[in-house]
Amino acid sequence: MSVVLQEPAALDDAVPVRSRRGIVWETVKRRPSALVGAGLLALVIVGAVLAPVLAPYDLHEQVGPVFGRPSWSHPLGLDDGGIDMVTLLMWGARISLVVGFAATFVSMVIGGAIGVTAGYFGGKVDTILMRITDYFLVIPDVPLMIIVAAIWGPSLFHIVIVIGILLWTSTARVIRAQVKSVRERVYVKRARSLGASHMRVVLRHVLPQVAPLLIANTVLTIAVAIFDETALAFLGLSDPSRISLGKMIENAFQRAAISTGAWWAIVPPGVLVAVIILACSLLGGAIEDALNPRLRVAHLSARTFRLRPLVGRGPEAL
């Protein structure tokens, strides 16, 4: 390892030291939509977490007629079992979020591990892992999820695992690319030559650098996972005893909410899913935007035409 240890000290200095707080600040400053996304997401999460406290009625209590109309005591009406829709939405969001977060966690662990391993070790390991990733990327996710879920039988745990083991591909690729560039930095080489183990280098030097990107990817994956859960539930493949937002849509569809004219049983859960996905997309996209120097080069659109500043922008401008 006597290679480039003395040479690019200047370049090392030029890499801007960005603290975690700096990244948060920069994200918000560049894309105010991040705040909207974070706010919406926080709202949904608070509502879901506090469901046992805030929900106006009991989840299993029939409080009125089947498909009862919206009224003052039930602002969103009643579902096919005469259960209050607001209560159902809060508990449903809980299950949907749990599935979304858990499945994302599974896929982040797999994707992160594969991405870091492939990027850090390079060579044959990289080739093999990326080949596997390529295969998974091409195979259509949702049909495979449907098959696996159909074979294993409906349960919350199966749904989480099925979604998790199929969503890791893009994470693995993004992380790998980032790790590859971090690995070449001088301080990583220094650490290696000082005798740090691979484990230590990855944990101390590589992961912290990759973390923000991993977070952006996590947020985006949550959106996909929740969408997939909704789809699987709609096809009758989710746990029948757990009411998620997807399950609510399925129930309303199966019990003919539309022909009964009970739009209130079918509109709100879909809106809530859309809000969650929208919030995750806004937040994740904004973080990614703030991190990706390629996107940061001032997008000169036709209306605000200025010369692109070539100096004084740090290494991204080069």
Added chain:
Amino acid sequence: MRGADYIVKRIVFALLTVFVAITINFALFRLAPGSAVTNLARVPHATPETRLAIKRQFGLDKSKWQQYWIYLGQLFRGNLGVSFANSQPVSSNLRTALINTLPMVLIGTVFAIVLGTLTGVIAAWRRGTKTEGASVTTALAFYSMPTHWLGLMLVILFAGVLPTGGMSNEFLLNPSFSTHVKDLAEHIALPSLTLGLVLYGEYTLIVRSAMLETLGEDYILTARAKGFRAGAILRRHALRNAMLPIATLIALSLGYIVAGAILVETVFSWPGIGRAVYDAVLQRDYPMLQGAFLLLTVSVVFFNLVADLLYFKLDPRITT
């Protein structure tokens, strides 16, 4: 010829992917809980003799490797097995379904590409204006909606105006050709629109960011300095170059079209591949499920290959 080995490499990769999918397909259904015999026979308390007979009949007494080998051989001859549900060969079931699915998906996709490109280009060109805000917000909204839920919303909106289920009106007796076409068009409208709207949102966002990237390039500045009209710059300089990432991403989104088709066809009872998957799930019709998955995988892999080759043709810089 330029990059003949690139093309060969892509084709080999596509074939390998299909092979992997076939293997997954084989392995998955053997991981199903319960013994295969009880699953197949659907007789909970069959005598040992019956079980043995069924085992023999389906070749389950052979080793896993032999079974795999036989499976590959049959597949190669186009034998996908027999459906549990209607005892028809899976391949003929799938053929009918595919013929029904294609026009619906095609109309939806074309609609999405046209509308998405249009609004995406406008959004990028009018960066920072209300037009961009409106276009991006609308696109994001449609992108966020669950496909089947959007379909149900359209059903609520258009109930009574357009038919909301099936492919044709079965009560039309000896319709003239024009009535028949009109009937089909009315039936295809809502499913195609649903698929189109969901995809349109995604395409707008993709086209916009690809356009923003090219609009920031120096040659756009040069073109403007030369005094070209805005439309010419957009079409000839910006969009042509932005087409590269757009083409790839659209090809990659084909996997989602497949997923979308399953949901849309379920909502609108459209008798296509997606509906076949749904029915197969409900009836635990494993041969159909297996066949449909294989067909979907092969088509996605195929379109990916097409995209790769297209990209190669569009971008002269690719040499490897």
